[in-house]
Amino acid sequence: MRRFGKLGVIHQHADSYSLDYFPIAGQQETPSIELHPLVVYILSLLDKQWTVEKIVEDLPRHFDIAPEHAQEITDDVDVVFERHFTSQQHEPSGVTIDEEAVRTQVRALSQHTPLTTRTTVFKGNRSPFPMTLQWLVTDFCNRKCVYCYQGAPLSSKTEDSSVDIDVIKRLIRETAQLGGKEVLLTGGEPLLREDIYEVMVYALQHGLTPDFISKQFVSVENAKKLAAAGLKDAFFSIDSLEKEAAKSLTGIGGFAKKIGQTVENMVTEGIRVHAKSLLTSLNAHAYTETLETLERLGAHSITIDTYSDNLQRHDDDLHASVAQMHEVRDAVDTFLATQPKLKVYYRSEQIEKDIDYDIDGFVCHNGRTQLLFYPNGDISKCDKKLPGGDMIVGSVLNQSVFEAWNSTALLESLDPPRDKYKGTPCFTCDSFDTCNIRGRCYYGAYMSTGTLYGPQEGACKYMVGVKSVC
Numbered sequence: 001m002r003r004f005g006k007l008g009v010i011h012q013h014a015d016s017y018s019l020d021y022f023p024i025a026g027q028q029e030t031p032s033i034e035l036h037p038l039v040v041y042i043l044s045l046l047d048k049q050w051t052v053e054k055i056v057e058d059l060p061r062h063f064d065i066a067p068e069h070a071q072e073i074t075d076d077v078d079v080v081f082e083r084h085f086t087s088q089q090h091e092p093s094g095v096t097i098d099e100e101a102v103r104t105q106v107r108a109l110s111q112h113t114p115l116t117t118r119t120t121v122f123k124g125n126r127s128p129f130p131m132t133l134q135w136l137v138t139d140f141c142n143r144k145c146v147y148c149y150q151g152a153p154l155s156s157k158t159e160d161s162s163v164d165i166d167v168i169k170r171l172i173r174e175t176a177q178l179g180g181k182e183v184l185l186t187g188g189e190p191l192l193r194e195d196i197y198e199v200m201v202y203a204l205q206h207g208l209t210p211d212f213i214s215k216q217f218v219s220v221e222n223a224k225k226l227a228a229a230g231l232k233d234a235f236f237s238i239d240s241l242e243k244e245a246a247k248s249l250t251g252i253g254g255f256a257k258k259i260g261q262t263v264e265n266m267v268t269e270g271i272r273v274h275a276k277s278l279l280t281s282l283n284a285h286a287y288t289e290t291l292e293t294l295e296r297l298g299a300h301s302i303t304i305d306t307y308s309d310n311l312q313r314h315d316d317d318l319h320a321s322v323a324q325m326h327e328v329r330d331a332v333d334t335f336l337a338t339q340p341k342l343k344v345y346y347r348s349e350q351i352e353k354d355i356d357y358d359i360d361g362f363v364c365h366n367g368r369t370q371l372l373f374y375p376n377g378d379i380s381k382c383d384k385k386l387p388g389g390d391m392i393v394g395s396v397l398n399q400s401v402f403e404a405w406n407s408t409a410l411l412e413s414l415d416p417p418r419d420k421y422k423g424t425p426c427f428t429c430d431s432f433d434t435c436n437i438r439g440r441c442y443y444g445a446y447m448s449t450g451t452l453y454g455p456q457e458g459a460c461k462y463m464v465g466v467k468s469v470c
Contacts, residue, residue, distance in 0.1 A: 001179075004047040006086040006178055010040055012097045015105070019128075024177050026170075031178060031402040033128050033208050036120040037105045042077045044095045045104070046085070052078055058371075061282065062111040069117070076121040080131065082217040083179045087235020102116050117285060118437075125368060125437055126414065127238060129178035130405050132370035133171055133208070137161055137190040139375060144251030147307055147318055148276060158193045160377040165195050167396060169202055174401035175371075176206040184211045184370065186383065191216035197225055204229035213276055215250065216260045220265050227269035234266050237248055238302070239274040240366050241293040242286035249282055263297045279347075280307045281317065284324035288330040294342050295335075302379035364439050367414045371405055381413040384443040388452055391442065414439070420453040423461075 008021035017040045023030040034084075035043075035126050045055050052074050058068040084094070109115070118125060138161040141152035144302075172183060182201045190196060191214045198287055200210035204226075213235045218226075226234070238259055240246045246256035263273050275294055279281075283290075287304070306325065307318050321329070366372045366381050373379045381396040393409035404410065415436050421427040426435070444456035 001049060002046065002085040003089060003091045004043055004081075004085055007084050007090060007177060009094040010091075010140060010191055011034065011041065012102075014108055017097065017102070021177060024173055025364055026229045027174075027400075031129075035122060035128070036100050038073065038108065038120045039077055040095070040097060040114055041099070041102050041106055042074055043081060044099055044307060046078065047093050047095045047154055059433040063107055063114045063115065069115060070099050072117045073120055074114065076117045078123060079159040080127055081179060083176075083181065122368075124333055124414075125439070129180065130175060130371040131180050132182050132184050132365070133175045133191075133341060133401070134181060134184040134372040135168070136186050136374050137196065138188040139385075142188040142192060142252075143189065143255075145215075146251065146282070146315065147280060152188045158188075158375070159194050159298075163373075163375065163377045163396065165199065167377070168199055170211060172199075172206050172208060172363060178207055178402065180208060180401075181212045182209040186212070186244050189216055190214060197222050200231070201225055201229040204231060209233075211235070214327060215255070215259065215405075216262075218262045218265055220268075223265040223269045224273065226266075231271055233272045233300075235274045235276060236262065238263075238290070239277050240283040240286045241282070241290040242283070244293060245283040245286040245461070249278075249280065256416075260293060260297060263294065263299055267298040269415060271407075274297075274300055274301040274411065277302055277304045278307055279304055279325070281320050281324060284320045284328055287328050288335065291331065291335045291340075291342065291344065295340045299342055301345065304332070304347065306347060308350055317401070325373075328457065367410055368396050368439060372399060378456070379410065381410065382442045386442055386446050387454060391437045400402070416440070416453065424449070425450070426453070426455055432455060435465055 007370060008019050011018050011020055017035045019033050019035050021031045041058075042055055045058070046052075055074045056067070056070045059065050059074070060067055064467065065073075066278055106115075113119060116421075121127075138158040139152055140155040140158055140160065141148075142154065142156040173182070179321070183199075185196070185200075190212050193199075203210045209461075210231065215237045218234075236259060239249045241260055243256045247253050248338075263275075266273050266346045277290070279287075291302065308314075325331060333345055336344060364382075366383065371379065372381070372383055373396045374385070377393045377395045377397040379396060379399070380391050381393060382391055385391075390413065393413050394404045394407050396404065416434055418427060421432075426432060429435075441456055443454045445454045446452055448457035449455060
């Protein structure tokens, strides 16, 4: 049995509805967000133990709404507000509304405005609160991966990661309070920060999943800490477990042995290990050994993607040949014929993580479903650290998660005015508003044209046949 009201209570006003959150310690102002009447109606039905299937059947009977939109909206409400429900059977409901009144209101709205997930759940083309807190922990990395598009500075220290752990813990509490689901740790190498395991355990204790992709060694002690706190899945970048291929790709001797020990340590503690592997010309010959070793170590899955060009930094010599790709396909097929426990996803096949809740159609999720901040605490729309003051829209050092999410600076970065694009084809383009709705890629625009406010190679009719400036 699920009851709504774990994090806050929905109140009905004259013609509007607010979700008023319960305060947390040290909070000066308690968050409150406005909800679309249809979202409130669906939440009330979920609170009454209706299934998603039953709600989807119910909506078109009462409202002018297409069945496919009924399905999408209901699914999104169920996912976005998942952490607002408690499994405690005797808890009072957090939905105190006149159900017939809200039904009448939604019926009237449906006759004038198309009801879709973009006009209800994701008004303004973003989630009502950040579902993910993304922390770019450090720019530094202790590997020298030949394919890294960032070219991260080589270091085993994280001098640039200056946000105090007490601030990080506050951000975790605030994200959990709003109903967020995960803390995404990126870099550089995110696990280099000395107190990162304390951060991950703290996140788990507050109901948030720490999500990361790492090449870093994890000791038995730290694996035990994460498992005890409830970590279920861990993702590691493992391009090869053949010694020489691993060294060629990472630039570090002994990588295959260390990452293999990491897999074993995590699996021993009951954590599912997912390997992310990049197929290049340097490791194509070694997949049989990699697959067999992961199977022996007890890894849960491996996803093999092929190396491709990027806008920032690439090397044509790293492209696997057609023959090499066939070689890997044969190695995978031969391995799968042994009926292994290891799940293998090759090239276009994708693994769906349990914590995956992407919204179709968004070019970038920063500012739309996730709040991103840099090692020094600066909040940004883009994780590529592009030049120009417009990319910094706040700081977690002096803003709460709720304040940052609703700040004018962040909202304007998501919906830039047309005047910013004077002198470019975008300024007079009849698709300008469509690009804003889908979300613009500032990085793609900058690397294509040398400006933040311009068309993007590969995503604009004006850029067909245009070579990027990088």
